[in-house]
Amino acid sequence: MWERYITAASTYAHSIDHLFFLIAAMVGFWLILAEGMIFWLVFKFRARDGRPTQYITGDEPHLKRWISIPHTLIILCDVVIIAWAITVWYNIKQVMPPADATVRVIGQQWAWSFQQPGPDGVFDTPDDIRTVGDLHVVVDTTYHFDLMSRDVVHSFAVPAFRLKQDALPGRVITGWFRPNRVGTYDIQCTQMCGLGHALMAGRIIVETPQQHTAWLMRDSAPVAASEPTPQPTAANRSMVAEVLR
Amino acid sequence: MSTYMEHAEPGVLKKYLWSTDHKVIAMQYLFTGMAMALLGGFFAYGFRMQLGFPDHSVPGLGLITPGKYNALVTMHGSIMIFWVAMPVLIAAFGNFLIPLMVGCDDMAFPRINRLSYQIFLLSVLVLLASFFVKGGPFGGAWTAYPPLSASGAYNLTPAGAVMWLLAVALEFVAFLLGGINFTVTAMNSRAPGMKMYDIPILVWMIVLANVIFMASVGPLIAGAIMLLFDQTMATGFYDPTRGGDPLLWQHLFWFFGHPEVYVVLLPAMGIVAEIIAVFARKKIFGYKTVLYTAWAVGFLSFVVWAHHQFVAGIDPRMANIFSITTLLISIPIAEMVFLYIATLYGGSIHLDTPMLWALGFVVEFLIGGVTGIFLGSSGTDIYLHDTYFLIAHFHYTFVPIAIIATFAGITFWYPKMFGRMLNETLGKIHFWGTIIPFNVIFIPLFITGIAGDQRRVYNYALFAEQSRPELQHLRTVSTIALLFMLAFQLVFLFNFFWSFRHGREAGANPWRSATLEWTVPSPPPHGNFAEMPTVYRGPYEYGLPGHAEDFVPQNVPDSALAGEVKA
Numbered sequence: 170m171w172e173r174y175i176t177a178a179s180t181y182a183h184s185i186d187h188l189f190f191l192i193a194a195m196v197g198f199w200l201i202l203a204e205g206m207i208f209w210l211v212f213k214f215r216a217r218d219g220r221p222t223q224y225i226t227g228d229e230p231h232l233k234r235w236i237s238i239p240h241t242l243i244i245l246c247d248v249v250i251i252a253w254a255i256t257v258w259y260n261i262k263q264v265m266p267p268a269d270a271t272v273r274v275i276g277q278q279w280a281w282s283f284q285q286p287g288p289d290g291v292f293d294t295p296d297d298i299r300t301v302g303d304l305h306v307v308v309d310t311t312y313h314f315d316l317m318s319r320d321v322v323h324s325f326a327v328p329a330f331r332l333k334q335d336a337l338p339g340r341v342i343t344g345w346f347r348p349n350r351v352g353t354y355d356i357q358c359t360q361m362c363g364l365g366h367a368l369m370a371g372r373i374i375v376e377t378p379q380q381h382t383a384w385l386m387r388d389s390a391p392v393a394a395s396e397p398t399p400q401p402t403a404a405n406r407s408m409v410a411e412v413l414r
Numbered sequence: 415m416s417t418y419m420e421h422a423e424p425g426v427l428k429k430y431l432w433s434t435d436h437k438v439i440a441m442q443y444l445f446t447g448m449a450m451a452l453l454g455g456f457f458a459y460g461f462r463m464q465l466g467f468p469d470h471s472v473p474g475l476g477l478i479t480p481g482k483y484n485a486l487v488t489m490h491g492s493i494m495i496f497w498v499a500m501p502v503l504i505a506a507f508g509n510f511l512i513p514l515m516v517g518c519d520d521m522a523f524p525r526i527n528r529l530s531y532q533i534f535l536l537s538v539l540v541l542l543a544s545f546f547v548k549g550g551p552f553g554g555a556w557t558a559y560p561p562l563s564a565s566g567a568y569n570l571t572p573a574g575a576v577m578w579l580l581a582v583a584l585e586f587v588a589f590l591l592g593g594i595n596f597t598v599t600a601m602n603s604r605a606p607g608m609k610m611y612d613i614p615i616l617v618w619m620i621v622l623a624n625v626i627f628m629a630s631v632g633p634l635i636a637g638a639i640m641l642l643f644d645q646t647m648a649t650g651f652y653d654p655t656r657g658g659d660p661l662l663w664q665h666l667f668w669f670f671g672h673p674e675v676y677v678v679l680l681p682a683m684g685i686v687a688e689i690i691a692v693f694a695r696k697k698i699f700g701y702k703t704v705l706y707t708a709w710a711v712g713f714l715s716f717v718v719w720a721h722h723q724f725v726a727g728i729d730p731r732m733a734n735i736f737s738i739t740t741l742l743i744s745i746p747i748a749e750m751v752f753l754y755i756a757t758l759y760g761g762s763i764h765l766d767t768p769m770l771w772a773l774g775f776v777v778e779f780l781i782g783g784v785t786g787i788f789l790g791s792s793g794t795d796i797y798l799h800d801t802y803f804l805i806a807h808f809h810y811t812f813v814p815i816a817i818i819a820t821f822a823g824i825t826f827w828y829p830k831m832f833g834r835m836l837n838e839t840l841g842k843i844h845f846w847g848t849i850i851p852f853n854v855i856f857i858p859l860f861i862t863g864i865a866g867d868q869r870r871v872y873n874y875a876l877f878a879e880q881s882r883p884e885l886q887h888l889r890t891v892s893t894i895a896l897l898f899m900l901a902f903q904l905v906f907l908f909n910f911f912w913s914f915r916h917g918r919e920a921g922a923n924p925w926r927s928a929t930l931e932w933t934v935p936s937p938p939p940h941g942n943f944a945e946m947p948t949v950y951r952g953p954y955e956y957g958l959p960g961h962a963e964d965f966v967p968q969n970v971p972d973s974a975l976a977g978e979v980k981a
Contacts, residue, residue, distance in 0.1 A: 174865035175879065188793045196784035199748075203755065203780050210758040211773065214694070215765070222957035222964060223760030227700030227753070236700065236752050243748050247741045250791055254741075255734050257793030262730040278568065321562040322660055324725070324800065328866030328879060331797045337661065337727045338561060339654020355879045359800040359868040361555035363562055364480050364570055370876035 178350040178375060179330035181261050186331075188257045195246045199239075265345045268313040272304065276316075276323030276336040279365030281356055298385070304373045307381045308351050316342040324360035327373055335360055348375040431532070434524035435940055440510035441831070442531050444824075446538060447502035454493040455900055461486040461872070466893025468873050468886075481570070483872035484553030489545075491556030492578065495674070496585050497538060499816035503681040504589070504627075505534070507823055508596045508620045510831065514931035514938060515614045517605025517947040517969070522598040530591035537584035544577035552578035555870060557667060560652035560660050564644040576645050583638045586631050593624035605930065605969075607949035611702060612968065614929050614953040618705055619684030623677045626712045630673035637666030664726055668719035675811070676715040680708055682819035683750065686772045689826050690754055692927045693769035694761030695964055697954040700753045707746035707753070714743040724795045733792040740790035747783060751776060762957075762964075767841035768925075771822030774849050775814045782810030785860070803863025806856040813852055821848070821906070828910075829924045833936040834917030840909040847902030854895035858888035928965045929953045 177183055225232060273284040273292065283304045287296035298305075306312060316325055318336040326333040330346050356371030376384065430442060456474075463470070464478035471477050478486070509527065513520055521527045545551045552574040554563045563579075566572025600613065600621045640651040641663060650656030652663050691698050698704060720728060720736040754776055763769070785807040788794045798804060821844075828836050859867075862885050867874070874880035923932040930949070934942055947969040955966040966975065 174861065185793060185797050188791065189788065189797075192788050192791060192794060196787050200780060200784045203751065204777060206755055207758070207773065207777060210755065210761075211763055211765070214758060214761045214763050216695075216762045220762060222695040222762040224697065224957045224959055225699060225760050226697055227703065227756070232756070232759075233700075236703075236749065236756060239752060240745070240749055243745060247744060250787060251738055251741050254737055254791035254793040258724075258730070258733055258737070258796070261793070261796060262725075262733065321568050322559050322726075326800075326868065328797070333725050333796050333799055335726045337654075339659070340727060342727050353878070355866075355877045357866075357868045357871075357877060360559070361484070361557075361562065361870045363554070363568055364484065366484070367480060367871040367873050368876060372878075 176329045176350070176352070176354070177331070178348055178352060178354055179327075179332065180347040180349050181257075182329070182331040184257050184260065188253055191253055192250055195250060199243070199246070262344070265313060265343070266311050266347070268345070269310045270307075271313045271315065272306070274304075274314050274316045274325055274336070275319060276325065276358065276362075276369075277319035278321065278363050279358075279369040281325070281358070281369065281371040302371045304356070304371065305381060305384055306348055306373060306375055307378050308348050308375050311345060311347045313343060313345050316344065321362050322360050323358045323362050323369070326357040326359040327354055328357065329354035330373075333359060348373075351375050351377060351380075432528065434520070434528045436509045436513050436521045436524070436527060437831075437938060439527050439531050440506045440508075443501040443509060443534070444506035446535065447498050447506060450493050450497040450501075450538065454490050454498055455903070457486045457490040457493070458896060459900060461490070462893040462896045464872055466890040468875070478872060480872050481550060481553060484555075484870070485551045485571075485574075487870055488553050488555055488578075489541075489551055492582070493541075494812070494816060495556065495678070496582060497541070499678040499812070500585070500589060501534060502820050503678050503685075503816065503823075504596075504620060504623060505530070505592055507616070507681060507685065507827075508592070508624075510827065511931060512596055512599050512617055512620065513603070514830075514934065514942060515617050515929055515953075516600055516603060516608060517930045517943065517949065518599065518603035519941045519943065519946075521595050522603055523595050526591050527595050530588045530595065533584055533591070534588035537581045537588060540577055540584060541581035544574045544581065547573035547577065550574055557671070558641070558663075559667075560641060560644065560663050561654075564641060564652050566645070572645075576642065579638055579642055579645065583635060583642070586635055586638075590628060590631065593628045596624045597621050597628075605947045605949045608968075611705075612949055612952050614684075615687040615698060615701065615704055616681070616684030619680040619687075619708060622708055622712050623680040626673045626680075626715060627677045630670045630677075630716065633666045634670035637663055661723075661727060664723055665719070668722045669716075672719040672722065673712075673715040676711055678815050679811070680712070682775065682815040683708070683754075685819050685823040685826070686775045687754065687757075688927075688929070689768045689772035689822055690757050691954045691956065692826075692925050693764045693766060693772070694758050695764075695956045696757050696761040697952075697956055698753070699756040699759070701952065701954065704750055704753050707750040710746040711743060711750070714739060714746070718743055718790075721790050721792075721795070724792050725799055737790060737792040741787065744783065744787060744790075751780060751783070766925075767836070767838060767845060768822050768826035770842065770845045771818055771825060774845065775818045775822060778810060778818060778849070778852070779814040782807060782812075782814060785810060798863065800869050801863040802859045802867040802869060805869055806859040806863060809856050809859075813856075817848070817852075821845075824910075826925070827931075828913070829920030830931055830936045830938070832914055832917075833920055834913050834915075835920050835924060836913045836917060837909050840905055844902055844905040844909065847905060848899055851895040851899035851902070855892045855899065858892045862888050926963075926965055928955055928967050930968055933967060933969055 275282045280301055282301045285298040286292045287298050289296055316334055316336045318338045323336040324333060325336055332346050334342060334344050352375055354373050356373055358369035460472055460475045461483055463472040464483055549571040552571050554569045562568045563575055569575055600617050643649040644651055650658040652658045652660050687698055718736060718740045720732055721740045724733045789798055789804055789807060825836055825841055865885055867880055920936045922935055930947055949968045950971050951968055953968055957964050958966055
């Protein structure tokens with residue numbers, strides 16, 4: 170996608186963008202050709218007195234070529250697009266590079282909350298970092314995420330990362346991302362989840378290791394008071410445990 | 415047969431609720447569908463105003479709150495697909511045209527036909543009633559994913575959700591009855607001499623659409639009943655805490671939902687084929703190939719459904735299979751469009767209003783088709799899924815189908831339906847006043863989609879990347895274009911009703927068309943054909959060399975033509 174409209178801030182953002190451009194070039198060619206053909210034919214064969222129409226059934230070999238050759242070329246284009254699309258998909262969704270860190274992402278009506286294991290690297294211990302709405306991550310670090318939902322279907326989307334994955338109640342869905350540009354980016358919910366669907370905004374804050382440490386030091390009680398609808402930690406844990414069950 | 419024709423004219427209520435005449439039932443479906451289209455358009459006006467001018471009170475609807483917004487988008491989608499595209503494209507055109515085009519006096523099962531409309535009307539009433547229940551109409555999107563749709567605690571519209579589902583289920587029953595009828599009529603009631611490859615393409619397309627519909631809707635009806643039980647009897651088919659699975663609904667829904675796209679596409683393609691042949695004065699290029707591609711599309715449409723679910727939490731390996739099948743479907747569709755374009759070659763093209771609409775369909779549908787490749791490719795779908803790019807894409811398919819092809823069909827068969835011509839100047843004003851705003855509405859939405867605008871969001875204020883002024887400008891442009899498009903529909907409505915009485919008398923065959931419906935008076939009398947026709951040739955014999963006229967109707971025997979052969 171054009172950087173003008175949306176930043177690319179993860180390692181796989183560009184591979185999706187390149188696939189987009191490849192498809193755009195191929196289908197753009199066919200679109201212009203077909204549209205041009207329509208307008209040319211309508212002009213060339215407009216009704217004029219004294220010019221009868223030609224009787225053509227479509228079985229004439231020298232005319233059938235005009236269908237069968239583009240037909241073959243379109244199959245070729247499809248093969249190229251399929252191969253490229255599957256490669257991109259495979260690298261993003263089917264394989265996961267080794268994790269440097271893991272984060273739990275929990276969707277609920279209508280907020281995103283996040284749980285990072287903290288210094289001990291183990292979830293559900295007192296040093297866990299829990300946040301609502303904001304997810305702080307370190308640049309150039311590969312994150313695995315465990316995506317869950319407490320109620321209905323949500324979809325965890327970070328446009329700048331080209332990341333999108335639905336969160337389903339009753340399942341834990343894994344995925345990964347590796348931010349490669351410092352900054353603050355939007356988290357959306359892209360699946361209709363009820364009255365507050367448009368309010369289900371979050372932010373992902375990509376920091377340098379120094380910034381990240383500074384944030385950890387500053388915010389020793391990471392469920393910040395300014396955040397909307399903070400969940401009681403105990404309830405949080407039991408619900409996550411329930412989801413994970 | 416003759417006693418059937420001699421029935422006295424019944425009273426209005428009896429005629430329009432209890433008639434078994436296929437033409438009256440067609441009009442019932444047409445007018446119900448048009449009324450619902452006005453409602454669906456009004457809802458689009460409501461949520462586009464909110465998006466174009468956020469948090470301003472909308473004339474006629476007031477302030478668009480989140481709940482109201484959700485209800486508007488849900489009802490717009492449901493109505494336009496289930497209560498506009500289906501009744502108009504399949505039921506109205508199918509009912510009116512199949513008996514006339516295949517040369518019989520009525521549908522195979524006239525009373526089932528009547529029952530079909532009555533159930534359809536009931537579904538409309540249930541849907542409309544749901545606007546007035548406590549909690550308001552359902553707002554959980556037309557796809558109604560559980561658990562949101564299954565539980566009033568989540569969707570906050572407990573009564574609206576149940577009624578929406580009931581309405582959809584009733585609508586399916588109506589179209590199942592209709593589908594049986596259309597298929598049987600086209601297969602069993604054809605005029606003597608009309609062989610399989612003499613059937614007009616439109617009839618084939620409607621039959622195929624009904625076969626696809628009947629084969630795909632079963633799982634969804636089962637799914638809808640389970641959802642209804644979840645909603646009302648506290649079962650847990652889709653509830654993960656009780657062993658259910660929300661993904662089950664998504665599979666059942668899209669197993670129907672994607673074939674449904676082709677259920678409405680094929681009749682639209684059929685309408686366009688009839689019109690292009692008549693106004694280019696040309697035989698359809700490769701009639702049989704068109705049918706084979708349509709069969710291929712129909713078959714493939716059953717194996718692409720999970721492309722709606724690439725990122726829904728299904729096994730990621732499944733995306734590869736569905737990516738391949740989805741891109742494969744581009745081959746027969748492209749082939750079909752190429753054949754339509756090739757039909758123009760060597761023709762004598764008359765740009766009357768129906769032809770403008772038919773060409774407009776091909777031109778615009780191509781854009782919808784090629785943008786589908788971006789979404790069918792799993793790699794790009796990760797980003798584009800549920801963005802406005804998707805919205806723009808499917809409106810570039812559904813607007814050509816449900817709006818452009820419908821106008822093509824109405825302007826083309828209006829003389830046959832009502833015996834008078836529509837006004838040509840008003841028709842052209844309406845055409846350009848629809849087609850230009852349509853593009854101005856949706857091209858900006860491709861861009862906002864690329865920029866990451868997610869769908870079904872009433873306000874982007876909380877999303878920093880989405881609330882940039884340049885994107886808001888695009889949304890506003892789109893909304894203003896919609897206002898123009900809606901305003902120009904008044905021209906059509908005026909033309910439609912004014913021409914009832916004041917249009918030029920049409921005569922039996924104003925477009926000099928070769929198919930059977932043009933051999934009977936306009937409008938056709940009860941029973942259609944004074945003398946049942948016999949068919950001697952295919953439906954598109956235009957420009958046949960050696961004849962005085964540039965077309966030969968299907969029902970004229972070769973012996974009758976011998977005298978007029980040019981010296």
